[in-house]
Amino acid sequence: MRNNLPVDQDTPLIRRFQEGDGSAFEELFITYQSKVFNTAYRMLGNYEDARDMAQDVFIRAHKSLRRFRGDSRFYTWLYRITVNSCINKLKSQKTTVSFSDCDESWERTKSPLSWSPNRGPIKRLEEKELQRHVQNGINSLPGRYRSVIVLRDIQGLRYQEIAEVLGCSLEAVRSSLYRARQELRRELKGIMPLIMNGGKK
């Protein structure tokens, strides 16, 4: 299956790194920092956690890159570290309630229906508001569902790539993506009237 995948474009950089060229790591970082950070941001739901997570992921990657043998492509490997670390963090968070959680749950209790119709200058604000609701919707999903949604709909990975990141079959990607999206849609039910075609019922 792997043979069907295109060649990993990062292989030369990884080789350079393994031969002791430290700048190669910086190049990899520049290429992937936004992907790693945004994946963590959407999965964890807040900036500080995402920043710490991204930092952690790159430190880990740096540590393991010497032993990286190219069994998978570099970026799916990097995504795997990111997603798994995030899922682990979410698991460990379950027992502790962080401030941001309180914050978000508080925000969620505010009725989305209290918005004014999106016209004029308020529109931008509403867009922000809407984004927050969608993020809150993602936050309410279990880690596994978050990861498929983030990888597919935010990072834009193909099914095959997602399967590689998560280490599962294509069929598993399809079905968990379906369930995750249904779940998210249920979460967004409250704001559906507002997001349907720009506020029209």
Add this chain to the structure above:
Amino acid sequence: MKCEDVQRLFSVYVDNQLDPKESKLVKEHLSDCPTCQEEWREFNRAVEITRSLPEIEPPSDLFQRVKEGISPFSKTKRLLTRIARPLSFRVPAWGLAAVVLLVALYLVRIIPSPQERIKVMTGGIPSLSTENEGARVTAGKKRTPGKAPSLDVIPHKEELPGKEREEPMRTAGEPEEGDRLAPGQPPRAPLPKADDRDGALSFRSVSRMKQTNMSIAGPVMTREILKMVEPEYPNWAKKREVEGTVEVMCVVLPSGEVGTTVTWLTSEWSELDQSVVQAIGEWRFEPITGEELQAGIVRIAFDFSEE
């Protein structure tokens, strides 16, 4: 095709991952079935809206952070920052406490006269009365003798005009009634004689008596202390060789009087704490113009061994 089956394909359909034949079937069904149409619209919209979430700019110092993490010294460094982190909370906590105090001050509308001063005691201060264990409690670290200028207080003779002196000068260490000491202003010029071991809070030593070391931190530390009252060191405590450090947070009014006082760090001996709170309440700082309420922490270390 049944509605159920069609809806199950939505996810793959939205990703264009259906083969053309299936795709055509779904399309046909949707055009005939209003229920599925509505379902599809919602499903599709939910996916669209997720896809429209913006990309967030990563923090600009991210690489710096990563570099710190991968440098050879990183392990100790990270460990150190982890240890040091709680310390960094001292400042905000301190600021917060000041705010709480100020709010309390306004709420109770303290009239800044000594009689009506309200003292807020916070925290359960245990009154330890166990006779055993050597009855020696040392909260806070001990000051090394000889660190501060060895003689008690350098009397600051030059009276500033227009500043009333509440107390006549008296030599420190002359414990008449145990109460009043009039050390005058501490030397002010080379500020702060900082005792930096607390990192965020640096204390300026204001007086070093035979049994008590007094120092002060916070915004108010730059003001002269016109009147200093040494807290009573109860005889029982001396006898039992009880030591301890008490820190009292106070709000100083523009007039120089002390408004509210709160035990900030307990010696774990309520009587000692109380004696400090009481004494600090009597202090008088240099007045300032304006209406600024300044906060400060006065630290008093009782040390019987100094005698």
